[in-house]
Amino acid sequence: MTQCCINPSILSADFVNLEAELGRIANADAVHVDVMDNHFVPNLTIGLPVVQRLQQVSPVPLDAHLMIAEPDRWAPSFADAGLASVTFHVEAAAAPIKLARELRARGSKAGMALRPATPVEPYLDMLTELDMLLIMTVEPGFGGQSFLDVTLPKIRRARRAVEDAGVKVAIQVDGGISEDTIARAAEAGANVFVAGSAVYGAEDPQAAIESLRAAATAAFA
Numbered sequence: 001m002t003q004c005c006i007n008p009s010i011l012s013a014d015f016v017n018l019e020a021e022l023g024r025i026a027n028a029d030a031v032h033v034d035v036m037d038n039h040f041v042p043n044l045t046i047g048l049p050v051v052q053r054l055q056q057v058s059p060v061p062l063d064a065h066l067m068i069a070e071p072d073r074w075a076p077s078f079a080d081a082g083l084a085s086v087t088f089h090v091e092a093a094a095a096p097i098k099l100a101r102e103l104r105a106r107g108s109k110a111g112m113a114l115r116p117a118t119p120v121e122p123y124l125d126m127l128t129e130l131d132m133l134l135i136m137t138v139e140p141g142f143g144g145q146s147f148l149d150v151t152l153p154k155i156r157r158a159r160r161a162v163e164d165a166g167v168k169v170a171i172q173v174d175g176g177i178s179e180d181t182i183a184r185a186a187e188a189g190a191n192v193f194v195a196g197s198a199v200y201g202a203e204d205p206q207a208a209i210e211s212l213r214a215a216a217t218a219a220f221a
């Protein structure tokens with residue numbers, strides 16, 4: 001049975017009340033924290049000091065998505081902060097294998113993210129170095145964009161490669177995940193789902209998490 005995780009993104013939360021916003025998603029598997037530096041993506045969010053405080057107060061584990069230049073230099077500090085999982089973009093990493101090893105050595109799970117147009121094939125030999133592969137289903141940078149169906153074949157190929165290699169690597173999807181799209185992503189092979197606007201835009205975020213989980217679980221079956 002595939003383990004299904006729903007990770008709401010605090011990018012769609014109220015940034016002036018982050019602690020209270022974490023309390024509204026207490027039934028989530030983890031909270032997805034989008035770090036943007038205005039270099040790798042054309043948007044700026046929060047940095048290490050805010051993430052360190054979130055880590056101290058969050059009732060659920062933190063799943064950081066670093067949309068930053070030079071992750072080799074900055075990502076290890078996020079692992080040192082005690083985060084459950086730290087994901088860097090392969091397009092920005094100088095030495096992704098070394099970086100993944102460093103994250104694991106510091107006690108975090110190591111995630112590697114691919115933009116929608118980045119192929120997965122060049123990285124299949126390094127799956128053993130990873131705990132999670134993040135396949136972006138929108139161009140990174142902003143919440144509330146439409147799911148890109150063109151990424152579905154890549155999700156399928158990544159799932160097949162993970163099964164063939166017999167490794168335990170989660171496949172996360174991020175961007176445009178909603179009750180309308182989650183089944184397609186789950187059928188293709190994703191098992192960790194980031195949802196920003198679909199959760200924080202809902203009147204009852206906890207109920208939205210449960211509906212998303214039910215839709216994904218039905219699609220696995």
Ligand code: DX5
Nearest residue numbers: 009140141143144176196197
């Ligand atoms: C976009 C971020 C996403 C974003 C998703 O670059 O990485 O995590 O918050 O938002 P939705 O679910 O609204 O597409």
Ligand code: ZN
Nearest residue numbers: 034065174194
């Ligand atoms: Zn994200």
